[in-house]
Amino acid sequence: MLLMGSDRSWLIIFMVFSSLLSLISGGSDSHDPEALDALFHYYANQTLAKHRTGTLYKIPLPSNFSGMEVSVIRLRSGSLWARGSNSSFIKIPPRVRAFPHVKRLAIVYENLGEWSSKYYQIPGYTLVSPVVGFNVYDFSNATTLSDRKVTLSTTSDPISIHFPYIEAEDKNVTELKCVKFGAGGSVEFKNMTARNVCVTGKAGHFSVVIPSMPEKKVRIWKWWVIGFVSATVGLVLLISVAAIIFILLRRLKMKAMEKASDNAENLDTFWVRGDKMPSASMIRTQPVLEHDYVP
Template identity: 75%
Template sequence: MGSDTSWLTIFMVFSSLLSTISGASDSHDPDALDALFHSFANQTLAKHHTGTLNKVPLPSNFSSIEVSAVRLRSGSLWRRGANLSFVQIPPRVRTLPYVKRLAIVYDNMGNLSSKFYQVPGFSLVSPVIGFNVYDYSNLTTLSDERITLSIVSEPISIHFPYVDAEDKNVTELKCVRFGAGGSVEFENMTERNVCVTGKSGHFSVVTSSMAEEKRRIWKWWVMGFVAGIIGLVLLIVAGVIICGMRRRMKIKTMEKESDKAVALDTFWVGGDKMPSASMTRTQPVLEHDYVP
């Protein structure tokens, strides 16, 4: 009966998410998505050993999302921490409340990030990466209860290797944490591609939409200026080439006309060379024979 209920929950959540993805671009339901990950992780963890990070298979519609799950003992988490792909949990971390066993569900939203997570006035420049911690004291079923982590020494670090902001200064980027109920928390980014936190949740890197728009306009202006300079240079080069071609054509025409003309003899007058006709074309003839 419990298994049937679990699959019914998955079906209902999956149907809701399909309508979300196929609907408007601004519609999103991250809580329903977390419930889907929880359900599939529950099925996966029952088949694997403690301490191993296992990939959670998802329906083909969510193939671009990476989900993994691992179950741990609290003592192991305290001594060794946990490595969840792009999420690094350091040693000396406690769970609140204390549980003997726990499970961590990790997800990388990939190119579906903006479908479920949005920040008004900001643009996502990285995928949304998140993790949730659940009680797993009952080795047969993953509890719905989320557990809070208590950091004693170093904070948890989230690495974003795919930040689409290589041309931006670190000060222009913000770390954002998406909490329960749609809450959003901002933190300054002190190191490129890395955000730190002491809580579970979902995280991303954002930049101001206004700054992004100004940057885009500035790029268009620079590109337009460069294109204008290149166009002007090409126009000048084309003009010089055309003028040269016309001049050569004019010289060729003159040479052809010169070849068709009658060649004149020349003679020297002082120090100058002057043309001279070698013969008279028309002999003079008197109009009348009568000479008075």
């Protein structure tokens, strides 16, 4: 059953506020990409109602979505064919057709930034760039943005995706893969055509990924770290114990020397040409002849 225009508007509003509530409450549906697209669609409609055709406008988002960058532009199909459309990250070349054909259309450009891995994940791979993308909607009404998506078809140059940064400067470039996230959780891999650039022929969401480190290697790496830390702590403890023992033995030796000095007999002193010399104060043993006979 087809929904009328007002029914669709209510459906979009319901999805928007459902996504907002789920984000605030931290529910399991808080990272639903379709709910996020519905949210962007809603705010794009609000933005286009206040601006004119042919200019790219930044869409203001709620503070809950700080870090995301979303913009929208309204175009005539003829203008898209003649000049294409560019945003900060996505370059749509001229000679691009819209299917089904519409008189006017709107393009919503997205950069999810630090939120990327919360909405898009691939088992066995790690995102090394933000997820950027775009959706094209029918705007034939000229007053309300339709929720019907439009497909683009390139006849010459492909659409290029320029990623703002890639967090894999120390990785092998051949391991980097472009990935397109499609409807229903589908994923499509491609090789990169240039540094930080991927190409596509359709709308969607895109990122750069690299194979994740196998779990076995991760465990070995963790054990190496644990072993190194344990050895370092053990060495520090051993040195500390040795230092304490050395100090204690030295103190015991000093005490023994002091005790021996206290028990010994004190000697008098006298000066000889500026030098202080010890001198016995008395003769303890009197000289005795071995024989009483005197010749």
